[in-house]
Amino acid sequence: MAFVNLPLLFGTLLVGVPIVLHLVMRPQPKPYLFPAIRFIQQRQELNRRSLRLRHWLLLLLRCLVIALAALALARPSVSSQLFGNWAMIIVLALLLILIGTLLLIGTMTRSGAVLLGGLGLLGAAVLAALLALLWTTLRHQDASLVGDRQAPVAAVMVFDSSPRMQYRQENQTRLERAQAMADQVVRELPPDSKVAVLDSRAIAPVFALDLASARKTIERVKITGAPRPLDRLLLTALQLLDPSDLQRKEIYVYSDLTAAAWDLERARVRELLAAARDVAVYVIDVGVEQPQNLALGSVELSSETVPLHSPLTVRTTVSCVGTGGKVGVELLIEDLDPTLPIVRDGTVVLPTARVHARQEVELSDDETGSVEFTVSGLTAGTRHAEVRLAREDALAIDNRRHVTVLVRDPWLVLIVAPRDVDSAALVEAIAPYERRVEHRAVFQPLVSTPDELTNHSLGDFAAVVLLDPAPMPAGSWEQLATYVRDGGQLALFLGHQAGDGTSFNEAAAQSVLPGKLGRPYRTPGRDVYLAPHSYDHPVLRPFRPIASSVPWGDFPVFRHWSVRDLAPQSAVILRYSNQQPALIEHSVGAGTVVTMTTPVTELDRPRGRAAWNELAGPNDWPRFILVNQILRYLVEHDAGHFNFETGQNVVLANRADRDPARYLLFAPGGETQPVQARDDRVTISTTDAPGIYRLKGERDGPVTRGFSVNVPEHASRLERTTAVQLDNSLGAGRYQLARNQDEIVRVQGRQREGREFFPFLVALVAVGVVLEQLLSNRFYREPDTGKPS
């Protein structure tokens, strides 16, 4: 509780005046001789009692009126949340006084014990309720600072600077509107106030030196592609305000109040806000009630690394908020120009982007459709593309999506197979003849025997495949181990050529194998087959949509190697139905080795021995996919990603022996920034703005690389948060909601000054005065009869 005119509260001391008048200044009675005193004596006692009662009643009423008048003039106010409590306290106090008066009257007039007892009980109940309410109210009271509107404020301006705030209405983005309102709020803050500006970027906020610099900071708030949720911003704001010396602390949250602005930490925010009752929270809603928006969803690519001549599929969704209609979606592909980008005359010159395809989607209200583009004939290099809506709408941020893919020559794969192993089956599987002829094959296989292995420079191959390897000299194993350690990829398909496996358990072979080979597992029946438990691994991912319909049981495995003492860094990708490992992945140095414990090129009926499996049986499409995926996984494993979400740390592989050591980064806004490669990596952490980031370096001529950054799909969802959700986030009654400047001023007033009791008290004083008049008139009225004639 606070008082506008605190000194006037001393006016309550004036209640002493009627008391002094009553007790001290009591008039001396006029003496009269009067013989008929006998008529007086009989009624005197009763009369004296009732007279005293009347006097006390009037005295009480007058004291009450004076106290209430002094209180009213002092203009007490309490915080809005506690106003109801205080009003109830006053009502209970008046009730208590009334009951006390009735008790007094009852005692003096010697009323019935039942009546007095009832009144006493009622009074005790009211007193208990009053004390309980008073205690509860005072407990919450301590930190509620109200009253002085001009006291300096420690304020944190929290801006939701998510991409949604770019929503444009009345030629003003939501952020611009928020900035204008915040500027006005700061302008009207009391002098000596401290203001910090906090936006969705992950920057540690500090209090501005003065209000002018705070306003400048507000002007500089920009949309960030990687917004932090409002919950976390609020937590930061609370932490910032906590050590402030100023007693009045306020947080202004400028947001479009979309549901996507909040995170899961709302429970914690609610707790902290409930604890920090000295912090007033104003939520300023700058959002639009019924937004209209067309949005492109996340882009799905067939692959981020596309072999030359292979088609690229670009899939995305178009969602509509509000009224639907026909929507044109365009795919633009940038020309490949290794000399660009370049800064010419202070401006960044970028390669030209041309419309490659255009589709139209018919959407009804609030519907989501999808579009798919297929691009083929892309030349090799880092290629940038853009999917965009043909027309602009209120929220521009989700009207375009950027795509970057690496188009490269087919991966050179060395297939090492003993002479009696059918390597052609594998070659056909990974590079079918038709594709090889048309230069559209993903892989370019080269078949070799183990004896020729030393003749090859393995570093030229993206991957090496050992098909059913026989025991090899230690030198060959060491060559392979060196290759893998240097980042090479090795696929091992073990089979009958391994003999009893003992040579594979020697140190040289073990340097690339995932563990020691045990006895081959044999089963005459068809009860063992490949049985994946989950399809999470990239190798198995293509099976995921058809997981239940893959006929693994049609391809039994009769024999396979068992592996024991698995290396610690190894992982089993696929198991047989007998739970033995079928496909094992493990890292060796910078490279990866994938080992399959049964061959994939087993003939249907091998001569002189039993077949190890029937994987290559008729209609063997699972084997086809599996082999392709193993190799794809191995070669793409190192290829990296080129498409990221805003805010993510981007790490690109950068081999010191073939890539430039220094790059110039061209960010989407046109800013350039030098980037140094370290530890075979280029790391870029400033990816707040969506768009295409280009890296340009020099190594035997210009080298251009790049990647795309897009805002997350959920960042542009415009569904509004409901009042209930907001209450859940912040706590009901813990914040003040305003939509415009007037409302801000009003809720500020309500929060800072609290609600005044003045009208309430003045009404009570008026009632008290009227009662006093009525009572005194009744007590002191001249009787109608009996006047001396």
Next chain:
Amino acid sequence: MPSVEKYLKPAVINQIKRLDLRAQFVVRGFLQGLHASPFHGFSVEFSEHRKYTAGDDPKDIDWLVFAKTDKFYVKKFEAETNITGYLVMDLSHSMGYTYRQDLSKFDYAICLAASLCYLMIHQQDPVGLITFDQRVRDSLPPRSKRAHLGHVLSHLARLQPAGETDVAHSLVQIAAMLRHRSLVMIFSDLLVDTPPVVRALRQLRHGGHDVILFHILDEAEVAFPFSGAVELEEPETRQKVRLDADHFRHDYQEEVAAFRDAYRRECFQRGIDYVPLDTSMPFDKALLEYLLSRRARC
């Protein structure tokens, strides 16, 4: 001479200092006021009827007898000479009380007694005077001579209210003193305990005496004109009471009314004429009461 009637007002009569003149003015004013009243033959008593003869005043025809007998009779009156009146004066200190400081209860009583004495002596009725406080103090034997008027008046003029009083005891004494049937006119404020007084009155009445009780209170004792906080002191006992007069007035008036009602009821039952008076009331009420009482004796 209509101006004579003004002397019936105590405020006016108080300006006349000589008691005989006061009595004279009061009675004259009273008689003048009664000029056309039905109490025409107040000074004579009815004795017999006789036949109407020419020359008789038609006023005297007894129409009741005419109604019964169809004959004219006239009422024949003769003067009564044997009503002995006693003026009994209370000498208590409280009788000397006056709020307005002009006419005390005692003055009022003396003035009234003088007037009655004057009236009776003029009718040749013997009048005596008895004064009492705690007991009978003085008594003048009843005489009907004109000279006796002077004695009575001069005695009355000398009386002073002082000390405490015992009305009941004094009345018992008086009842014992009076041998013949008499008209006892008591002038008192009766500010004593009621039951003994009532008993004494009964005893007096039992002795065959006609009693007129002039209960005289000060106008302040009836109206209670005080306001604000007052301290009232009883003059005889010096007992003091503090009270708020404004609040008490109503209660007080009720008490006084109850007190008077008690006496009125008692007196009515005993055939005593009770005349409640206060010092602001004109004297004619008291005189009329006397005449009514006297007439009832016929």
